[in-house]
Amino acid sequence: MIVTLEDILSAVEDGAVSVDISEIKGDDSLADAGIDSLEIMSFFLSIEEKFNVKFPDEDVDDLNTINDIIAYMEHL
């Protein structure tokens, strides 16, 4: 599945994370951007629901940036 940075950012529901994600760049660490360990679950759930995909627990820990997510989704 081919998705863009904009696709990912627009998939995240309003209120799912407490930080402004509109300025996040592809290589920015999501943790450094202020998305904490609970909000990251909400972040991934938004993407899963939007694109009807699943990120297994064993893979999520390696997806630290939006570019990581985009690359992972290319193989879904």
Added chain:
Amino acid sequence: MIGIEAIGCYIPQNRIDNNNRIAEFDLDENFLIQKIGMQHLAVKDSGEETSDLCVKAFKDLQNKTSIQTEQLDCIVVCTQNPDGHGLPHTSAIVHEKLDLSDHCAVFDISLGCSGFVYGMSIIQGFMQANGFEKGILFTADPYSKIIDKQDKNTSLLFGDGASATLISNTPKWKTGRFLFGSYGKSHPAIKINEDNKLTMNGRAVFNFSAITVPNNIADMLALNALTIDDVEYFALHQGSRFIIDTLRRKLKVDEQKLPFLATDYGNTVSSSIPLILGGLDKSYKTIVIAGFGVGLSWASTVLFEI
């Protein structure tokens, strides 16, 4: 017609102060307050058994009503942390401690966070089938018995508490249609491990809560010919502040209607909903109750004020 007449509550006085534990788990104060939500956890005395928590909730019920023990036709105890090893059933021990009549039927049900809602349907069905007029649904699931104090996923969440809900023929609330569900394939998400300690897959439980519970509530409301806007109050299982905030966002209701109320005592499992209902300081015509967790299991219904 039978329904809820009154609810007795018991929250142990002892507290664990989570503010003193955040450094141990490399967390900051903002995360504790805004995300976990539980600043203090109620914890029972080491000598207190599950049946003792039930008895104390019953004493509170007696302070609120004129119920006499000899009037009780049945009691049901919802717990997965029973007295001893669970044999005999804890309800039999409560029966002894309250000196109930030989004619009083007693049994336990094994459910976690969905237990109060399931239990309401079970006890009312049992009472209606047998023409009973007075019964009590107890919830008491002291997770302090099984908490791994080193586990970041669970040890800041769960507190001890108990409730005693009087079901009678002079009710304050009647229940609407219930809607239940289970994901048995996800049962390892919350379980006791080989060391007899609680483990939880936080992400699995969060995803389940965020997806399944709003859908269940919407479907349950439709079953009762209601919409979200018809509901005056939501007493939902208090898993954590983050889960309650997420459900509020998904259901598109405000904080006054769907509050987080477990800051001072923690997630009390099947007692979380009745502790809210028992502490209400104003009346609401329609209240949604929804429990979800261990199993994974969920259930909801609506309470109508009479």
